[in-house]
Amino acid sequence: MIKVSIVGATGYVGIELIRLLQQHPEVQIKDLISKSNANKKLVDVYPQFRGSKLEKQTLMAIKDFKPEESELIFTALPHGVSQDISFQLVKSGTRIIDMSGDFRYHEIDIYEKWYGVEHKHPELAKKAVYGLTELNRAQIKEAQLIANPGCYVTASLLGILPLIDSDFIKSDSIIIDAKSGVSGAGRSLKSNLLFSECHNTMKAYSPAVHRHSSEIEYILNEFLRGSYDNRSSKKRAEVLFTPHLIPIKRGILATIYLDCSRKSSAREIYDLYADFYGEEKFIQILKDELPEVKNVAGSNFAQIGFKYDQRTDRIIVVSVLDNMLKGAAGQAVQNMNTVFAFAEDAGLEATALFP
Numbered sequence: 001m002i003k004v005s006i007v008g009a010t011g012y013v014g015i016e017l018i019r020l021l022q023q024h025p026e027v028q029i030k031d032l033i034s035k036s037n038a039n040k041k042l043v044d045v046y047p048q049f050r051g052s053k054l055e056k057q058t059l060m061a062i063k064d065f066k067p068e069e070s071e072l073i074f075t076a077l078p079h080g081v082s083q084d085i086s087f088q089l090v091k092s093g094t095r096i097i098d099m100s101g102d103f104r105y106h107e108i109d110i111y112e113k114w115y116g117v118e119h120k121h122p123e124l125a126k127k128a129v130y131g132l133t134e135l136n137r138a139q140i141k142e143a144q145l146i147a148n149p150g151c152y153v154t155a156s157l158l159g160i161l162p163l164i165d166s167d168f169i170k171s172d173s174i175i176i177d178a179k180s181g182v183s184g185a186g187r188s189l190k191s192n193l194l195f196s197e198c199h200n201t202m203k204a205y206s207p208a209v210h211r212h213s214s215e216i217e218y219i220l221n222e223f224l225r226g227s228y229d230n231r232s233s234k235k236r237a238e239v240l241f242t243p244h245l246i247p248i249k250r251g252i253l254a255t256i257y258l259d260c261s262r263k264s265s266a267r268e269i270y271d272l273y274a275d276f277y278g279e280e281k282f283i284q285i286l287k288d289e290l291p292e293v294k295n296v297a298g299s300n301f302a303q304i305g306f307k308y309d310q311r312t313d314r315i316i317v318v319s320v321l322d323n324m325l326k327g328a329a330g331q332a333v334q335n336m337n338t339v340f341a342f343a344e345d346a347g348l349e350a351t352a353l354f355p
């Protein structure tokens with residue numbers, strides 16, 4: 001058993017981590033740290049924990065937290081806030097899995113440009129390891145600080161990575177049109193997220209300028225450059241990304257348009273996905289159907305389907321996942337399992353919710 005603590009425990013990702021970890025066979029939840037709810041009982045903030053083994057757990061202020069007493073800490077904090085807190089926690093020598101965007105870039109100028117904030121700990125960001133499990137397992141095993149990818153980015157990368165370096169894909173004209181459920185925006189109060197503002201409607205936001213455009217493009221280019229294997233591709237990725245807010249609670253659906261430079265076939269495309277993901281537990285490639293959010297929501301699975309359009313020489317890829325599971329807490333637990341050599345699906349066996 002390892003002792004695990006969560007900083008930012010009462011946010012949406014924090015609470016999802018608790019839900020997963022309380023039934024994890026190898027984990028004992030130690031401290032749950034909250035700013036606005038410090039010294040309250042967890043059940044007083046989330047009555048769902050009544051009757052669970054966490055019924056008596058009290059939320060802790062960060063000043064009382066002793067990081068060296070845990071073997072792993074999840075930081076589930078807003079970007080900008082996580083920089084300093086994670087920097088302090090890393091000094092204890094304990095492994096950290098950070099859920100924010102603060103440590104996802106080794107090139108700090110890209111972070112500062114797209115996030116509009118100064119990075120106070122660039123040296124730490126350069127040592128962090130990117131936590132897309134299926135891409136970076138070897139480095140994740142050794143990392144002290146893992147930068148867990150975000151939900152839009154995980155859905156997009158999983159759909160694009162197997163194809164991007166193939167000879168018939170144009171890597172510099174990728175278009176991603178992605179939809180997110182409202183929990184993707186977190187639990188803090190924002191007027192545009194009130195029920196009457198986002199129910200029964202849909203909207204696009206931040207086209208071309210959303211910070212996740214840069215993360216998708218950055219990781220694709222690192223991949224093409226060989227940062228995750230010995231590849232030495234001359235290709236460069238350019239991505240146009242438009243996110244949408246849709247009136248569901250959880251789930252991401254990314255529709256990705258890839259231009260082809262020669263004729264291909266559905267068989268050739270399927271084989272690229274099958275070769276890339278092999279026996280991966282959490283990635284399901286659909287052959288003759290398109291994925292739906294309801295088939296993964298509540299689980300750590302990502303599903304990918306595609307249509308090859310011979311008429312326009314394009315591939316339309318559809319990638320779905322649960323933003324709080326494979327897009328956040330689930331992938332973070334998968335990374336923890338990888339680091340501690342637990343079964344990769346320990347604590348992550350749940351299927352999607354019915355209905």
Ligand SMILES: NC(=O)C1=CN([C@@H]2O[C@H](COP(=O)(O)OP(=O)(O)OC[C@H]3O[C@@H](n4cnc5c(N)ncnc54)[C@H](OP(=O)(O)O)[C@@H]3O)[C@@H](O)[C@H]2O)C=CC1
Pocket residue numbers: 007008009010011012013014033034035036037076077078079081099100101149150151183184185186187188323324327328
């Ligand atoms: N929601 C999602 O689907 C996804 C979120 N992420 C990322 O995960 C991180 C957490 O997201 P999410 O849970 O949705 O966000 P929430 O807004 O729901 O929760 C944020 C948490 O951070 C704490 N917090 C906020 N400000 C401070 C501060 N100044 N000092 C200390 N603690 C603070 C809050 O504290 P308190 O305990 O006081 O409430 C809360 O627990 C973010 O970086 C987000 O981008 C990544 C992928 C998907």
Ligand SMILES: CC(=O)N[C@@H](CCC(=O)OP(=O)(O)O)C(=O)O
Pocket residue numbers: 079099100101149150151152153180181182183184185243245
């Ligand atoms: C619906 C919604 O508002 N989503 C958030 C993304 C949340 C997230 O995953 O952010 P990180 O990947 O940076 O952690 C947004 O667009 O800002």
